[in-house]
Amino acid sequence: MDAAANENEVRLRKGTSLNERLVLASLAVVLCLIALPGLAHLATGHWLGIAALFALLFGCLLLGAALLDRNVVWIITSGEILIGEQRPFGKLHRRLIRDDEISGMRLRKSVGKSAEFSLVFETESGDLLTSPPLPDITQVHQTTVRIARLLRLPDPEPIENPLDAANAGIRLGKPVNRHKVRGLKILIVLLAGLPSVHFIYALWSGKMSALVIAVWSLGAIVAFVLLRYLHRINACWIVHDGAIRIERLSWNGATEVETIGGDDIDAIDVESGGRKHSLYAIAIRPRTGKKIRSPPLAGKDQTRAVQAEIIRRLGLKRSAAG
Structure with a gap:
């Protein structure tokens, strides 16, 4: 998708490039070839035959999408x-x-x-x-x-x-919500209490074992870590001209505010959101201190557009983009 730079013309596109179609079609063909030998087990009702059938159907769907998807352009x-x-x-x-x-x-x-x-x-x-x-x-x-x-x-x-450049401040992430964090704290405490019940029963009945102690200790450590860093889940960036305002919830539920100016930033990168490859994040590297990641954004193109707008608002050079 793109829009023409000409003010007298706007182009909007939707579709799949030739390279993307070739990759999708190749994946579909490989999946079908792998599935075909397994169809021999279908007559006997073996699970391999059923799995091969589903794999073949999925491969055919991918191949159909690669061959039949439309390309659309509006001028x-x-x-x-x-x-x-x-x-x-x-x-x-x-x-x-x-x-x-x-x-x-x-x-x-x-x-x-x-x-x-x-x-x-x-x-x-x-x-x-x-x-x-x-x-x-x-x-x-x-x-x-x-x-x-x-x-x-x-x-x-x-x-x-919230990401539109027409706004006085573009917002990444939802506004901080102390009620949401409080609810998650209660849920974590309840889940952590389940192994504690078994631990207390084993202690009372004299059936304490190393496994019970290990499970209870692991549960307590996980609960402590989650409670310790839970407030970081609910963070919000508000980017104004010249500065980024970062809002987080502290351990006691108060709102923490950190302001980072353009002069304090060495680089702004786009990073993958981890296992969910469709999610990305803006990572800023201050001249002093550790890297700070934004709330996740969907789509690499969208994230790069937000990165460009942040660089513009902070008055940084394009070389600051990673």
């Missing part, structure tokens, strides 16, 4: 929208929508593994057309206004977007 210029759709090895289908055919435009937010913003157009004939997602999560307001101007339409009602 929005002054007074019209040109829509192009094409499947691999298929013909390109074009449709031209003039601004006098459009009766309304609204902004829609879809929330799945990542928040995406699209435009929904209603035509005079009653059709609803949904655009590909807007490309830059930090420029949703600007892109929407530019499209409305090109099509001579009123600006649609805004939708809350």
Whole structure:
């Protein structure tokens, strides 16, 4: 997906690149080849045959997605929208929508593994057309206004977007919530109490063993560590011009606030969110002190857009991006 830098044109794209299709198709073919020998066990009802059948079906679904997924591009210029759709090895289908055919435009937010913003157009004939997602999560307001101007339409009602550059402060993560942390503390204490009941019973009945002591000790250590660092789960970054305000909950439930200025930062990186590869985080490296990670963001493209906006707001050079 991308948007043209030309102010008189906006391009929105949705689809899969050729390289991504080849990787997906190759994975599907390999999965099917591995599954085929296992189908011999299907007649006997062996679990290997059932597993091979499911693997084969999944491989066929992946192959179908690689071959049949559409590529869609919208080219929005002054007074019209040109829509192009094409499947691999298929013909390109074009449709031209003039601004006098459009009766309304609204902004829609879809929330799945990542928040995406699209435009929904209603035509005079009653059709609803949904655009590909807007490309830059930090420029949703600007892109929407530019499209409305090109099509001579009123600006649609805004939708809350804490990452939009039009905000005085962009927010990463949800506002700190002491009630949520308090509830998690109670849950951890209750779960930690379960091995304690068995430990007390073993101590009272004289059936104490090394295994019981080890399990109780491990549970107590895990509960202590979780309670000690639970407040770090609920953190919020608010990025203003020149500084980042980091809000956390302390152990006693009070709100801790740390402000980091642009002069205090050596570099800003994008890092993977760990096992969940669809999640990423902004990592800042202060000139003094340890690295600080932001709340997780969904999508590498979105995270890089947020990184660029943070660098701009802090007045850093592009070389600060890792």
